[in-house]
Amino acid sequence: MGDECIMSSLQVNNISKSYQLDNKELNVLNDISISLDSGDFLTILGPSGCGKSTLIRCICGMETPDSGEILIDGKPIDGIGPERLMVFQDFNQLFPWKTVEENIVFPLKLNNVSNNKVELNEIAEEFMDIVNLKQFRNAYPNQLSGGMRQRVAIARSLALNPKVLLMDEPFGALDAQTRAILQKELYQLWEKFKTTIIFITHNVQEAIILGSKIIVLGLMPATVKFETTNTIPYPRMPETKEFMSLWKELYGHLETKRF
Amino acid sequence: MTDKVNGEKNKSRLTKISFLLALFLIWEFVPVWTNSAKIIPPFHKVMVAFWTNLWHGDLLQHVAYSLQLIFTGILIGMILAFVLTALCIVSKRFNDIMDVVISIMHPLPGIALLPVVMLIVGLGAKSIIIIIVHSILWPLIVNALAGFNSIPKIQIELGKNLGMKGVKLIWLVMIPNAFPYILSGIKISWARSWRALVSAEMVFGASGMVGGLGWYIYKTRFFMDVSGMFAGLISVIIIGMLVDEFVLKSIEKNTVKKWGMSV
Amino acid sequence: MKKLLTSLLMVILVLSLFSCSSKDPDKVVIAQQFGLGYAPLTLVKELNLIEKYYPNAKIEWAQLGSGGSIREAMAAGQVDVGSMGVPPFLIAWAKGYDYKIMTALCEMPLGLQTNRPEVKSLKDISPQMKIATPSPGSIQHILLSMASEKELGDATALDRNVIAMAHPDAANALINKIEIAAHFTSPPYIFMELESEGIHQVVDAEKDAFGEAFTFLVTAGTGKFKTRNPELFEAVNTALREAIAIMENDPGSVSDIVAPTLNLDRETYLRYCNWPGVKFETEPRGMLKFLDFMNRAGYVSKTTSEQRDLMW
Secondary structure (H helix, E strand, O other), X not given: OOOOOOOOOEEEEEEEEEXXXXXXXXXXXXXXXXXXXXXXXXXXXXXXXXXHHHHHHHHHOOOOOOEEEEEEOOEEOOOOOOOEEEEOOOOOOOOOOOOHHHHHHHHHHHOOOOOOHHHHHHHHHHXXXXXXXXXXXXXXXXXXXXXXHHHHHHHHHHHOOOOEEEEEOOXXXXXXXXXXXXXXXXXXXXXXXXXXXXXXXXXXXXXXXXXXXXXXXOOOOEOEEEEEEOOOOOOOOOOOHHHHHHHHHHHHHOOOOOO | OOHHHHHHHHHHHHHHHHHHHHHHHHHHHHHHHOOOOOOOOOHHHHXXXXXXXXXXXXXXXXXXXXXXXXXXXXXXXXXXXXXHHHHHXXXXXXHHHHHHHHHHHOOOOHHHHHHHHHHHHOOOHHHHHXXXXXXXXXXXXXXXXXXXXXXXXXXXXXXXXXXXXXXXXXXXXXXXXXXXXXXXXXXXXXXXXXXXXXXXXXXXOOEOOEOOHHHHHHHHHXXXXXXXXXXXXHHHHHHHHHHHHHHHHHHHHXXXXXXXXXX | OHHHHHHHHHHHHHHHOOOOOOXXXXXXXXXXXXXXXXXHHHHHHXXXXXXXXXXXXXXXXXXXXXXXXHHHHHHOOOOOEEEEEHHHHHHHHHOOOOEEEEEEEEEOOOEEEEOOOOOOOHHHOOOOOOEEEOOOOOHHHHHHHHHHXXXXXXXXXXXXXXXXXXXXXXXXXXXXXXXXXEEEEOOOHHHHHHOOOOOEEEEEHHHHHHOOOOOOEEEEEEHXXXXXXXXXXXXXXXXXXXXXXXXXXXXXXXXHHHHHHOOOOHHHHHHHHOOOOOEEOOOOOOHHHHHHHHHHHOOOOOOOOOHHHHEO
């Protein structure tokens, strides 16, 4: 545990998905292919409603694409499970009847991370510490702010050491300051554990601050419009020339037309 | 807790206690003033009757009988409710059928069913237990189903994502999420069943001269033992209050309220 | 503080409504009841007998659900005249409620019937057999206890077998052989049971329980009523006695009035009226014996040796 992480590569090959809406077929994802190496921090940019959530839910296993395949370490994914953990935007993603500590320990117990109670508590303690929530270990989610709850969700996920961490606009409901703080914390966590992360956002600035790889998705149906690697060194300051030029480039590819 | 909150709590408690004391005073003197002591005995007479009947009479025996009946009924009712709710969740067709059954049975007060039940099942504790089960079954199922339908989808996705499925998912994620509604159903059920029990006992009577609190009230009425009647009523109130305060409220405090999951 | 006082005041006001209610002196509230034994009441109503003796009488006939309700209504002063069995009256009297007997109503045959051929006397009743009576302390239960004391030496010997059941339900159950083994009852159910197949009598109230003839129903009047209007009180008394005389001497003449209220055809009505043991009377009999038994059994805690104490 700790600094060793399972390195995983993720391969999304030509997936498409459509929904039935009012007797019409809505093509949400169209022939999307993504390639991720282990340790990549991929941010996926796209305007609201373009199917980003559908994509990440397919990778998680909550939905099944109509065609194409998703491979992890070369093998096709098998439904939903803790190897591809999701952090949602909704704050209600903790178990309300469990304390912060219990919310982290419980999934560890479920997945037989250890049979030793002491060891489990140590792991939980380590991750609570990392997200600066140790003094809230006995608090219930209803006593925590939105930002704190997202931290717990992140801690819980990282403690389980998933092959891929999926994040569906996790900071979208937070105020600007909290968002900035959590972005910084998340980046530091990634630097420490080098987890493979896919992070969805509609916020260009956030995509640039966090991602080592950035993809822009087009509007319905979603296709990969643009791909790039983010070479800006950390800390990435929005005022710098390189940041602003990347911002302009990405923004240009973002279709914000309403349909 | 702040001083302000403490002060408010104290004021509240003080008001409640003063009101009770005032009530007892009125109860003590008004019957004598208005010459209706035979109909409503003064407070102290009722208290004496209550105490005497409790320790030297058969009031305790009747209380025990009633409690035994209601706990049996509640146990059976809860198990049945659990099974039926589970079936409703698993099978949409069964849910449809239960919908009709519930619309028919839910509005019926238990005591209205009593004569019919007695015709079919006969006399004895059996019919009363059936009435108790009827009083709690429908609110339990309705509330449990409401609870299950109100489970946020995200909680279930979360559960699956963490590796749970089937029975584990139901027991470890769904039921706790539905718990506030389930507790609500339990509270309603207790109220309904306690009332149904006492009234059924009053109407149905007893077998072999042994019966519950309702029967006790009926007996004292027949013998025009008004103080005894009040003693019976007080017992009904006390038991109702005890369960409400010490069982249900404390469960609520340690679960739903603590978790911030109020319905 | 002000709020508390106002609420206290309201509560006191509400409670004080209990004792007041000024009544029209010419008004009298009589409880209406149904059954062969209460036939004289029906006659009083239909033949306007009270108005015969007190022309300005305003009579209200109160419909109450049970003997218990009537007793309570009389205790509260809302009903002035009501009929009931002797033991329920004695319980009220012993508690000091302000009503006494105006006149007896009737004697009736009462008895314990069974649908079990093997039960020839009380000692043949096994612990599993259920005996239905209307309620504890009812005349039926008391007579059963008296018979029990006589035959088995213990008044409470059969208490474990007794269940409370209303007459019609019990008669139905006995005749159809459901649940109960025996039923201690009064007319008309006793007639129905005795005329049914497979049912025979185990205890006759007069012979085996009480030992002599006794009054079944009495009519009582409240002291309040008597003080409020003694003349009207007497008029009601006289009207009742006249009705009782008619029922005893010439029931056939009023069959058109009484039989329909009992859902009986004229033939059955007359058969019941002439059944041995059915007697309408004004002078109560056997009350002290009841009182003594009930006192010994703990149903009442007051007793007297003068029947006059129970009557106006």
